[in-house]
Amino acid sequence: MFLIDFFLDILYPPRCAVCRDIIPIDKPRWLCDDCARGGFTPIEGSVCESCGAPFSPLRAACPGCHNNAHKFVSNYALFLYAGREREIILNLKYHFGPPMMAFVKKLIKDTIDITKLTGFDFYVPVPMYKKKEADRGFNQAHLLARALSELTGVPVLKDVVLRIKNTSAQSGLDHLGRKQNITGAFALSGKKDVILSKAILIVDDIYTTGSTMDECTGVLLSGGAKSVNGFTFCVVPYKSDGSIDLI
Numbered sequence: 715m716f717l718i719d720f721f722l723d724i725l726y727p728p729r730c731a732v733c734r735d736i737i738p739i740d741k742p743r744w745l746c747d748d749c750a751r752g753g754f755t756p757i758e759g760s761v762c763e764s765c766g767a768p769f770s771p772l773r774a775a776c777p778g779c780h781n782n783a784h785k786f787v788s789n790y791a792l793f794l795y796a797g798r799e800r801e802i803i804l805n806l807k808y809h810f811g812p813p814m815m816a817f818v819k820k821l822i823k824d825t826i827d828i829t830k831l832t833g834f835d836f837y838v839p840v841p842m843y844k845k846k847e848a849d850r851g852f853n854q855a856h857l858l859a860r861a862l863s864e865l866t867g868v869p870v871l872k873d874v875v876l877r878i879k880n881t882s883a884q885s886g887l888d889h890l891g892r893k894q895n896i897t898g899a900f901a902l903s904g905k906k907d908v909i910l911s912k913a914i915l916i917v918d919d920i921y922t923t924g925s926t927m928d929e930c931t932g933v934l935l936s937g938g939a940k941s942v943n944g945f946t947f948c949v950v951p952y953k954s955d956g957s958i959d960l961i
C-alpha cells in the first residue's frame with residue numbers, strides 16, 4: 715500500500731487545495747506552507763437572519779434579503795465567497811472532487827460548532843441534473859451533505875428532491891434572471907412521504923441570491939416538510955446598496 719501511494723504521488727503529486735501548487739511529498743497533503751499559514755476565517759458575530767452573511771444589527775435582514783423575502787428560515791454560511799475559502803470551494807468543484815473531502819470535512823469540523831447542525835431530521839443536498847452530475851462524476855452539494863452527516867449523524871436524503879430542468883448556469887444572471895432560470899427546476903420524487911413534518915437542512919456549496927435555496931425550499935414545503943433551513947460553504951457578500959457581485 716505504501717509503495718502504491720509512493721508511485722501515485724510521483725504520477726499525481728499532491729496539490730494544494732487553495733493555490734494548486736505541488737506539495738512536496740514529505741509534507742502533509744492539501745495545503746502548501748504559504749496557504750497553511752494564517753488558517754481560514756469563518757463568518758462570526760452578527761449575521762443576516764436570512765442569508766447568513768455578516769450584518770449588524772443581529773436578527774435583522776441584510777439589504778439584499780430585506781428586498782427579497784425568503785421561503786427558508788435561515789441560511790448558515792461558513793465562509794465568505796472570497797479569498798482562500800473561495801478557492802477551496804472552486805477547487806473542490808472543478809479540480810479535485812471527492813478525494814478532497816477528507817480535507818474539507820476536517821476544515822468544517824475545526825471551524826464550526828457542529829451542534830448547530832444537529833437539530834434536523836434530514837440533510838437535503840441541492841440536486842444536480844442527472845446528466846450534469848454524471849458528466850462531473852459527483853455533486854459537490856451531496857459531498858458536503860455527506861461530510862456534515864458523518865460529523866453529526868443526521869441522515870442525508872439524496873433522491874427526494876430531483877432536478878428536472880437542465881438549467882443553464884446561474885453565473886452572471888441578476889436576481890430576477892436567476893429566479894426565472896431556476897423556477898420549476900425541482901420536483902419531489904416518489905419517496906417524498908419521508909419528509910412529512912420533518913425539519914430539513916438544505917446543503918449547497920455557494921449562496922448567491924438565495925433563488926436556488928428558495929426554489930428547493932418551496933418544493934420541500936409543498937411536500938409537507940415542517941421547516942427548511944440552509945447550510946452553504948460560502949455566501950457571496952452583498953454590497954451596501956443591497957446588490958451583490960454576480961458570480
Ligand SMILES: [Zn+2]
Binds near residue numbers: 730747748749750
Ligand atoms: Zn497553496
Ligand SMILES: [Zn+2]
Binds near residue numbers: 767
Ligand atoms: Zn441576507
